[in-house]
Amino acid sequence: MPMTDARTKIVGLGKYTDDLHVPGMLIGRILHSPHAHARIVSIDTSRADALPGVHGIATGKDAPTPYGILPIGHDECVFAVDKARYVGDNVAAVAATSAEIAEQALDLIHVEYEPLHTWFDPEESMQAESDWIHESRPHNIEKEYHHSFGDPEAGFTEADFVAEQRYVAGEVNHAAMEPHATLAIWEPDDRLTVYSSTQVPYYLHRTISEVCAMPMNRIRVIKPLIGSGFGGKSEVIPIEVAATVLAKKTKRPVKITYTREEVFYAHRGRPRTIVDLKMGITREGKIAAVQARVVQDGGAYCGFGPVTVLYSGALLGAIYDVPAVRYDGYRVLTNKPACGAMRGHGTVNVRFAFESMLDELACKAGLDPAEVRRKNLLMAPCVTVNGLRVTSYGLPECVEKVVERSGWKEKRGRLPYGKGIGIACSHYVSGAANPIIRSNMPHTTVNIKIDRDAAVTVYSGASDIGQGSDTMQVQIVAEVLGIRPGRVKLVSADTELTPIDLGSYSSRVTFMVGNACIDAAKKIREQIFSAAAKKFACEPDEIECADEMVYKRSDARIRASFDDAVAMAMEFHGALVAQGIYSPPEDARGGKFKGAGVGPSPSYSYSAQVAEVTVDPDTGHVRVDKIVAAHDCGKALNPLAVEGQVIGSVYMGFGQAMQEEMIWEGARLMNPSLLEYRIPTTLENPEIECIIVESNDPEGPFGAKEAGEGSLAATIPAIANAIYDAIGVRLNTVPFSREAVLEALEKKAGSATQTGNGGNGASAETKPVSRRVERRS
Amino acid sequence: MMGKELMHFHVNGEDREFAAPPNRLLLDALREDLGLTGTKRGCDDSSCGCCAVLIDGVPTLSCAALAASCEGSEITTVEGLGVAGALDPAQEGWVERAGAQCGFCTPGFLITTVALLRRNPNPSLDEIRDALSSNLCRCTGYMQIYESVKYAIEKHQKEAQQAAGAPAVR
Numbered sequence: 001m002p003m004t005d006a007r008t009k010i011v012g013l014g015k016y017t018d019d020l021h022v023p024g025m026l027i028g029r030i031l032h033s034p035h036a037h038a039r040i041v042s043i044d045t046s047r048a049d050a051l052p053g054v055h056g057i058a059t060g061k062d063a064p065t066p067y068g069i070l071p072i073g074h075d076e077c078v079f080a081v082d083k084a085r086y087v088g089d090n091v092a093a094v095a096a097t098s099a100e101i102a103e104q105a106l107d108l109i110h111v112e113y114e115p116l117h118t119w120f121d122p123e124e125s126m127q128a129e130s131d132w133i134h135e136s137r138p139h140n141i142e143k144e145y146h147h148s149f150g151d152p153e154a155g156f157t158e159a160d161f162v163a164e165q166r167y168v169a170g171e172v173n174h175a176a177m178e179p180h181a182t183l184a185i186w187e188p189d190d191r192l193t194v195y196s197s198t199q200v201p202y203y204l205h206r207t208i209s210e211v212c213a214m215p216m217n218r219i220r221v222i223k224p225l226i227g228s229g230f231g232g233k234s235e236v237i238p239i240e241v242a243a244t245v246l247a248k249k250t251k252r253p254v255k256i257t258y259t260r261e262e263v264f265y266a267h268r269g270r271p272r273t274i275v276d277l278k279m280g281i282t283r284e285g286k287i288a289a290v291q292a293r294v295v296q297d298g299g300a301y302c303g304f305g306p307v308t309v310l311y312s313g314a315l316l317g318a319i320y321d322v323p324a325v326r327y328d329g330y331r332v333l334t335n336k337p338a339c340g341a342m343r344g345h346g347t348v349n350v351r352f353a354f355e356s357m358l359d360e361l362a363c364k365a366g367l368d369p370a371e372v373r374r375k376n377l378l379m380a381p382c383v384t385v386n387g388l389r390v391t392s393y394g395l396p397e398c399v400e401k402v403v404e405r406s407g408w409k410e411k412r413g414r415l416p417y418g419k420g421i422g423i424a425c426s427h428y429v430s431g432a433a434n435p436i437i438r439s440n441m442p443h444t445t446v447n448i449k450i451d452r453d454a455a456v457t458v459y460s461g462a463s464d465i466g467q468g469s470d471t472m473q474v475q476i477v478a479e480v481l482g483i484r485p486g487r488v489k490l491v492s493a494d495t496e497l498t499p500i501d502l503g504s505y506s507s508r509v510t511f512m513v514g515n516a517c518i519d520a521a522k523k524i525r526e527q528i529f530s531a532a533a534k535k536f537a538c539e540p541d542e543i544e545c546a547d548e549m550v551y552k553r554s555d556a557r558i559r560a561s562f563d564d565a566v567a568m569a570m571e572f573h574g575a576l577v578a579q580g581i582y583s584p585p586e587d588a589r590g591g592k593f594k595g596a597g598v599g600p601s602p603s604y605s606y607s608a609q610v611a612e613v614t615v616d617p618d619t620g621h622v623r624v625d626k627i628v629a630a631h632d633c634g635k636a637l638n639p640l641a642v643e644g645q646v647i648g649s650v651y652m653g654f655g656q657a658m659q660e661e662m663i664w665e666g667a668r669l670m671n672p673s674l675l676e677y678r679i680p681t682t683l684e685n686p687e688i689e690c691i692i693v694e695s696n697d698p699e700g701p702f703g704a705k706e707a708g709e710g711s712l713a714a715t716i717p718a719i720a721n722a723i724y725d726a727i728g729v730r731l732n733t734v735p736f737s738r739e740a741v742l743e744a745l746e747k748k749a750g751s752a753t754q755t756g757n758g759g760n761g762a763s764a765e766t767k768p769v770s771r772r773v774e775r776r777s
Numbered sequence: 778m779m780g781k782e783l784m785h786f787h788v789n790g791e792d793r794e795f796a797a798p799p800n801r802l803l804l805d806a807l808r809e810d811l812g813l814t815g816t817k818r819g820c821d822d823s824s825c826g827c828c829a830v831l832i833d834g835v836p837t838l839s840c841a842a843l844a845a846s847c848e849g850s851e852i853t854t855v856e857g858l859g860v861a862g863a864l865d866p867a868q869e870g871w872v873e874r875a876g877a878q879c880g881f882c883t884p885g886f887l888i889t890t891v892a893l894l895r896r897n898p899n900p901s902l903d904e905i906r907d908a909l910s911s912n913l914c915r916c917t918g919y920m921q922i923y924e925s926v927k928y929a930i931e932k933h934q935k936e937a938q939q940a941a942g943a944p945a946v947r
Contacts (some may be wrong), residue, residue, distance in 0.1 A: 177913065179818070674822070679915060683916060
């Protein structure tokens, strides 16, 4: 089914935040720190204040209340109060009658800084004995977790093949096409209305209330259309608070829209991650133990950091039946923009390491990597060694489908030198079973109203960010009520009209909001059925609905149109209203150890992928020819949308694997633009084929699970493993640049004489050593 | 501050007048002065393609054109491609084949696609990829965009067949 908002978008009438314009609106601009770590000695705004057209300037003293997405991490102020902690940190903001005047005013603000010692390398930063980025975080360690499940020592002893390797994945940005924007309107009755490009109106609502010291009931947050998020709009971004503080101060509407450069400095993307991984497998290919030490370069503020590092540990081994897992995770502060949640939150870089090493061990053992994955499957329903409840598990079918579709058996190890094929798997949560802010409140509430026109209006706090959650809700309600989707109207993501939803992140919306929609629609259907039962002289449970009709199951001639049935119900109830909720079940909420709250989900999606590549050993260039991705989404409520999500995830994984990386020279980002931070265009992007696998989750709405994130993580290792199959070298650093390929070939040629051909199973034996080894610049 | 000048535009088939400084970008003129916010700004260095419009039929990045240089030209934005009930086949393709997820890049892609299909009514997949290579999409992975373009090609062909067949029926 096409997206319900597609027709608005294709005629250019859909309004995104920056498209909004209200009378008297001022334009805001933000002054950013040129220093990576510096005490703010003084700020003089007098010259800027005097500039005609300037209506207000805000600095740290206007909003000194610290905030943060996690209750344990309220460590940032909208404008630096004591010191700036990265180049780009927010220092002040101006609201003026035009963008030009606001920018001129920024030049007139004089800030005196006292530079401090800077920390850029996480492994150095975590050794710091002084000059900590936050005084409350000794040695610049934001958070560390140490988990052990099963008996890793025994596992490694029992293993026949053990590998140890360091993997490094570069820092990446969401690069959503819409730069963040916020329009904050100070209303005449001292209320605030805030339009913002947010994935989570609820958190923004709370944060504005705290920072502006106003009760939530005087603040209204509205999410217009969003030009996608991928996690980059899931925590409160400084622009959102800055616009609000300026609106409150000037008593005028203030709009701020980031430049693309500001988007990169606001960041909250996937951190550069160092994974020291050890894994052991038996001769038969069964994983015996896994051990990982993970260091994430988190940037200058906490953000989602502890959650990211916990996801990395919780999901590390939980995709397979792994009997023993040891995990040491460190979230480290550095003087760079804060990292945060990004599609596949926490899983992507550890999955790259894990799936690469599993492939390597399979080759060492002389086993087919696809077979090795089959040997380590869970038997659902089950609980993993780290306490994650698995209710449905389509991974076996995903592996089977991609092996079959890609011609894996015919191709693996048999392609000519320079061509290769690789397999990898991934998984992801369908929403977090535990909310960020602990409470017993349902994770979502959906209201439905049916009035005399028999139009069905759904009120939902869920944020459609382009993934199609509005369409999903309309479909579900229409299905339960037996009516056309076109009859259902959705009012969403407006805190004045819609009940609380925890937002669009961790792939929670289909599972949680979908279930709440079913709950609400069933309750309103009961009202209709009980009225119809009286008319039909039968019991309500003898009634069904479909095709815009309400009828007696045993005799469909006894029936009424949906409109007439609604009119009957209204005789009893007046306008019909019902409320649906969703809370994850108790047994899905994970263990009791420290950090156990992150990772548990009511259900998990699974993906298997096969990538095919062509590598030019002369230039190091890797072309990804095709990726086949099979994704277990439980049940595809909207196959068109599911395919779009899976292909989009693979695309983003491909970008990280091959060409995306934020490149730093000390404090300065060298590529803060879409010209230099190269997301894939149509020219680089491979053919991507999506195969939908349906495992019908027992608790999912009509069996559905997430589809929007889980596929991303498999793409990177699938490509890495295909490169190995092509040229016999393992790349342990993402992205897989030409230089890295040439360097690895050079190294391999250097050691080839001593170690034969690496002893790597079929592919190494059937392929000659690279012809050339010298590196080209 | 630079003084403003009166500018005359012919945009989406209508004559429009507005006052703007001579250094006004076409993108800003469309969005701020004429309220045509369908054209989007996704970057600051002409790299994303979200702001593409047709100037005398040629797809052009409106962030890299001065408004003043467009006086006397026929400008078409996404709002001028088609309206509900009379959509361009490319717009229908984007709906039916899910070419739009978040929709932010969609106006630019539609403009490029319409120009492509006017120039080459039956492009190969490689020609489609070439033509769309200066438009970035972060959501779709492009596969459903290719499907959307193919839908438009087929729709055009059907319409052409109907037009060719119409006299015979009569």
